Amino acid sequence: MRILIVEDEKGISNFLKDGLEEESFAVDLAPDGNKGLELSAVNDYDLVLLDWMIPGISGIEVCRQIRKSNSSIPIIFLTAKDTVSDIVFGLEAGANDYIKKPFKFEELLARIRVQLRTKEGEQNILKLGKVEMNLETHQVISNLKEVALTQKEFSLLEYLIRNKGKVCTRTRIIEHVWDMHFDSDTSVIDVYINFLRKKLDDGSGRSFIHTIRGSGYVAREE
Amino acid sequence: MRILIVEDEKGISNFLKDGLEEESFAVDLAPDGNKGLELSAVNDYDLVLLDWMIPGISGIEVCRQIRKSNSSIPIIFLTAKDTVSDIVFGLEAGANDYIKKPFKFEELLARIRVQLRTKEGEQNILKLGKVEMNLETHQVISNLKEVALTQKEFSLLEYLIRNKGKVCTRTRIIEHVWDMHFDSDTSVIDVYINFLRKKLDDGSGRSFIHTIRGSGYVAREE
């Protein structure tokens, strides 16, 4: 899952980046409003963390622009002010939630997870067939046995399962899981799909990760 | 919380009853050993205060009977004697704690609270596999031997064990144990994990603290 952080204070943004990467998110940083808008226009993020007080275009303006341009992408804004009117203002501008500085990392994480929940009200456990992944403990169970996955394996699997049934193109996978913004000629994906299949499939020979020749992969139940 | 007081001196027992009722305990009085046993058999108390020198059956005998009949109910005995042998005798008879007369009401209250704490669900002993930590005394036992831990070692271990099974990311650890909420580029965690492993692991080579590359650590039983 890919997150954009718009925040000028290096200390905070790096702290957030590291923390979120430990939770297997792919993270981009934008130090000001312009850069934030630019990145959000070009890339397809799953969520935006937006500081209210940033150089250049204000946070609230960035929020409006993003909402206007396209998407229903979840936006959480970070604010030092916490008067009722500020918060109302922010939510009216299109934000989905807010958090007051200073905040505990875990509280932020909880709010992020709430926003990323699918409409079906799913929680911190993703399931597909015999595979079950706990986003909180980073544990993955397949065929009743626990399987150790690396970071990249974990986020690739998460992406596939969140989009179960849908074809995940190579381009989208590279963007969401590897956080690369440019066209790249690499075969990492193949290799990682192979890793996952080896670790997760039963011995039946048929993988739950299906190859769609010419475009990408789909995770499907039997 | 319901308390039984076995005590013959009216002055003392009423003083205790009033004081404890002000602290919102429910209190019953027994003026002698027989009455004490009778009441404790009929009713379900959360704690017993037991005077050593009472008419009829002695305090120590009451203690033994209660222990024999049923429960692990906490018993605190009140004694005027305070020779080592008396105390040892009392504790061996099954008492959980003792207090010397004369005592400050506050002190008694504190001891009562200590005894009730575990019952109220606030554990003061954390366990994981062969490791056991007493939060009150700050003692840690591993593989049946007591191990001396420093403050930081202790709180790191506490955090890991409280979250057993879950991945504790570096960010979370730094927040909870070191109380830092900003970007920090440090390797203290590695060092302290190393300290704990050295002090707590048996010689088997496998630590109960597992590292999750790219995220953090988990404490897990075998």
Place this chain on the structure above:
DNA sequence: AAGAATCTTAAAATTTCCTTAAAAGAACCG
């Protein structure tokens, strides 16, 4: 059967972690 896409494997490159030693900081004690 030829070409393209994907799979598989092995090894290189990189990142992260472990371990150790020493410096810096606190607490203790005369």
Place this chain on the structure above:
DNA sequence: CGGTTCTTTTAAGGAAATTTTAAGATTCTT
């Protein structure tokens, strides 16, 4: 205070695991 000891933090080289690259094998499509 001044020295001593214990704790905490920093730093750095080496070890280990992950990630990426690369290249030959395999499968699929036409």
